[in-house]
Amino acid sequence: MLDTFVIPLLQIAVLVNAVLVAVTFLVLMERKVMGWAQARLGPMRVGPYGILQAIVDPIKLILKEDITPAKADKWVFTLAPIMSLVPALVVFSVIPFGPDPLYYVADINVGLLFIISVTSIGVYGIILGGWSSNSKYPLLASLRASAQLISYEIAVVMTLVSVVLTAGTLNMIGIVEAQREAGLWFAFIQPVACVLVFIGGLAETNRLPFDLPEAETELTGGFHTEYSGMRWALFFLAEYANIIVISAIVALMFFGGWMRPFPNVEALSFLDLVPPWVWYCGKIFFFLYIFVWIRATFPRYRYDQLMALGWKVFIPIAIGNLVLTGIAKVVL
């Protein structure tokens, strides 16, 4: 009873809280970094350097008026944000933050496939959000967003197959252990896959330069135009949780997860003084920073360019990478 229910529940509580807090501070970091990148200050007023902004924002959102448009489909309108948040959180259940059972909620053999399939459920939140609003622009935006999502999912999943081929397992812990055995992070063995997955991740989370569904400077808002208050906040949470998920996956699959750099070099063993989960969180933070950095740097794609990039560039590269990996595996 204790092992099957109580301990997992505690872990889940810690993890969910960590994710939520991470999201609020990620938003703050994004605003600060964007500010510095554009030679302005970013949030300054609340607390020193605006740090308390991360606490004030959620409170504001809870207190906001929550409008359901008159013609909307009320039940689906409420269901959509829930359907987009729940998968984004549940993915964290199979991400290991360290080698022993204390640091992960569940260790299943099909870990990677579980992550892929659960994230693929998130598309319903977007489609239903746009449809239930019964308003033209959100509907169009949601169709675009979901078409974009599923287009890039193909390329990303196919690329992940070649990583699975290298690691020989779908188990998330197994993938990290495979990197220890190889003595190299997979980013060096599969550099193409690494870049592809990260760019695909940008597209799947609707981030710049692929944020066409909600290009705030050109369109109004995207599929959540009609949303406000807490229901909007859930969409927002889901989006940022997904960014953390992508960073966590990239850090885990290509950058050795919780392992220190060069895990097989004895001379660097003093780095083991830093606990594994700190290494992992550090790596995740690094990719979160890159997400923000890219947002501050790149201009936006056009929609037809975006779809062409997904279908005509990424998929051939993914297939080619897979074939090469397969041949290399047999030859070596």
Add this chain to the structure above:
Amino acid sequence: MSIELILNAVNINLVALSDQLQNLVGQVFVVFIIAVAAAEAAVGLGIIIAFYRNKETVNIDEMSLMRW
């Protein structure tokens, strides 16, 4: 969609029996059924779309012609 429900009922049976008999063939079969279901959904919905474009309806009672 009803076809999907029916296929799922069959799949549940196959998986249950494969668990009971400790024989993986049932699960392999389910994977194939899912592939067939995907193909069927793609083509079936393609037909519906082609039909809708020509007739502006998806009422099955009016689908009496085999060609148009």
Add this chain to the structure above:
Amino acid sequence: MLDAYIPIFLFILVALGFAIFTLIVAGLVHPSRYSKVKLEPYECGIEPDTDARDRYSVRYYLVAMLFVIFDVETVFMFPWAVIMDELALFGLIEMLVFLFILVVGYVYAWRKGALEWT
């Protein structure tokens, strides 16, 4: 029952509970002063005169269709990838044949312009 999955179910329940709980809490504390205009769908202030759920481009269907087909194909690749050690050369040839058939379809879709978006 696979015991490793129990925490995942718990996680799903907790996530659902969190989402619903916050919605309820927010529902209790937020103000609600509605007016007819506030509840109108967003259309730059113009009164909407048609239903929003009109028909739209068939391309979205094509994208979704291609997605489903490719999805199934990648699903076939995963069990192959994890036992490549055992299958060795034989498995590679199998998968090359499979991928060749997939690429034929992909090239066909490309040539027919199903991947275009203009």
Add this chain to the structure above:
Amino acid sequence: MDAFVFYLLATLILGLGIMVITARNAVHSVLFLVLNFLLVAILYVTLSAQFVAVIQVLVYAGGIVVLYLFVVMLVSLKKAPELRSDSRRVGRTGLLLAGVVLAELIAIVWFTSASSGAPPAQAAADFPPRLASDAMLNTERLGWVLYTEYLIPFEVASMLLLVAMIGAIVLAKKNL
């Protein structure tokens, strides 16, 4: 515990199935279908078919149903079709046929006692050592059966998908 979980899931799945076919709004119907498939995936997990469970979520819930949703929204049914009695409908014959099938199923269950001594698959008997030792490696074992014994069906399946892709493009493309 196991039995309780099974009956709970079975009831929910059946209930959602009925909701799917009775929902007035096509989009709601698709939604019930998704929930139904997710519950079926949980049922697969209880039957220790991890790989199939994940595939169920990935392909069915994440792929096929999205396709249905797109099409349901594409044809944009303004109002649900009304209930009507059509002279061409053959309700009584249909009921009769359903009864025959039910009787057949009952007969099958009745006359075949659960013979648990079914022969294992040919390939399953000679798993490589890594796979044979651990029943948890569901994906690996399944892959082994799929890629040795069921090789031809596997390639045929890829042909089927190719044909489906071409067919659907031809059907949808007329005036793209």
